[in-house]
Amino acid sequence: MAEKKPVPSVWTRPTTAPRSPALNRATIVREAIAMLDEDGIEALSMRKLGARLNAGATSMYRHVATKDELMELAVDEVLGEVVVPEDGARNWRDAVNACAESFRATALRHPWVCTELGQAGLAYLGPNLASMIEHLRNLLTHTGFADPHTAVDALFSYSIGMTTTESAWLTTVARSGQTEAELLARFLQPPLAEHGHDPDDHNATADLDPVTIRDLKFINGLDIVLDGLATRLPA
Incomplete structure (x- = not known):
């Protein structure tokens, strides 16, 4: 044998x-x-x-x-910062929203974690990640989802995908030596010029709040995911 x-x-x-x-x-x-x-x-x-x-x-x-073991431990330690919903939460959408936003905030504090989540060996065995998944599954089961595992996978895929892109953008901002608003204004200049605006006129982008824009993109996209999941609930 x-x-x-x-x-x-x-x-x-x-x-x-x-x-x-x-x-x-x-x-x-x-x-x-x-x-x-x-x-x-x-x-x-x-x-x-x-x-x-x-x-x-x-x-x-x-x-x-090994370093692989170290990354498994680091990923799970960081995920311990995520606020997970209580199993008996009354409103499943509010609870999932809070968890997803907490995950995003945690990942932006530690911009390496989303990239590593898909590479850190058997990271899902970590106690913090396992607890988070279990709480979400319990919440969705009690809500009435017939397939809570797939629902949790969808939520994680959205949160990780959006936050990975956002972290990469913020890394680009940090390396540029400019503020986020300044860099965004530079990227918006060519389209503005094509529409007859003076490229040197920054008034068109002065009122943009990049942080608010990023917040809304994440929340609005999450709402679409939750709307889709809600169609799987029994009438």
């Missing part, structure tokens, strides 16, 4: 007792998240993280075996 290979996920192997109270898995993950927020996924390595923690490779690998 062939020997079963271990499941490649940090959530499927036992943790080891820390030898040094100064270094533990929680400390490693917290510092990794700080590095990811500051410089992105490309800048994170086990070597750099060890140097930042003043810890040797052996000490690090005793708690986290």
Whole structure:
């Protein structure tokens, strides 16, 4: 009989007792998240993280075996910031809206998380993500959805897709050295010129609030998704 290979996920192997109270898995993950927020996924390595923690490779690998494991832990830790609906929430749309908006806010604070969600191994095994999904499924089940799993998948696909695009845009803004309004005004100049406006006249874009525009795009799109899901409810 062939020997079963271990499941490649940090959530499927036992943790080891820390030898040094100064270094533990929680400390490693917290510092990794700080590095990811500051410089992105490309800048994170086990070597750099060890140097930042003043810890040797052996000490690090005793708690986290690989960078893939570290990313699984970091993703789930960040998702613990998302506000999840109570199982007994009275209005399913309000509860789902609140959860989706909390997910978006969390992902914008940590712009690497959406990209990593689809790559971090078996991230869905993490306790925070598993709890979020379970709460949403319970809510939709109690509401009357015959297929709450598919409904949750649709909600996650929308939220992750929209937030990934938004995070990429905000990264572009940050690298440009301009404000979001200034960069948006530059992109809008050619169409304005084609319609007879002076390209140097910024009054046409001065009243634009990019943050409000992004908020409305997310909320309006989410409403469409929820409208579609509502048609699956029994009359």
